[in-house]
Amino acid sequence: MDNRLKRTPGVYLLGFMGSGKTTVAQLLAERLGWDFVDLDAEIEAAENTTIAHIFEARGEAEFRRLETEMLQKIMRRIERVTPLVVALGGGTFAQDSNRAMLKGHGVSVWLDCSFEIVQQRITEAETRPLARDPEKFRRLYEDRRAAYELADFRIDGNCEVEQAIHQILELPCWK
Secondary structure (H helix, E strand, O other): OOHHHHHOOEEEEEOOOOOOHHHHHHHHHHHHOOEEEEHHHHHHHHHOOOHHHHHHHHOHHHHHHHHHHHHHHHHHHHHOOOOEEEEOOOOOOOOHHHHHHHOOOOEEEEEEOOHHHHHHHOOOHHHOHHHOOHHHHHHHHHHHHHHHOOOOEEEEOOOOHHHHHHHHHOOHHHO
16 A cells, blocks of 8 residues: 555545536545545535525635535544545635645546536536636636646546446556
8 A cells, every 4th residue: 555545545526517526535535434524515514504505605716715614524534544535626726825735635536528528427516616707717617627637646537437437446646
């Protein structure tokens, strides 16, 4: 097993919205017998409101602040040697400070999904504030790819959930 997983057993799934992070992370955690955390769901529970409402009422900058704060709390759980599979928000890994925080605290895995697949999966634009404008949505997808490429590992996110889990379990960090 990769030394990072021995020291701090955390697996962070990242990728664009609609790439399947939550679904894959949840099933991967079950398979490993680890706990599962969805970063966006944790923020919504702590703030007692939706991500969409936070964006509308307080703006993206405040949401990003809350996101970083919650990520720090999750990482403290991992540092107490609580193995976690974490589904990050679509923009979490695109923030330099969050990427720096994750280094040395487990491994990051990018679920790389084509834009066409993402579009098919994102049907609830009203609950996804950054998906409301199709042109901006496409640009955001392209812009974030450069950050996603900095992940420790990349897997094909265009496949079925079981195939994605198989790809993750075959990564060298488990050997």
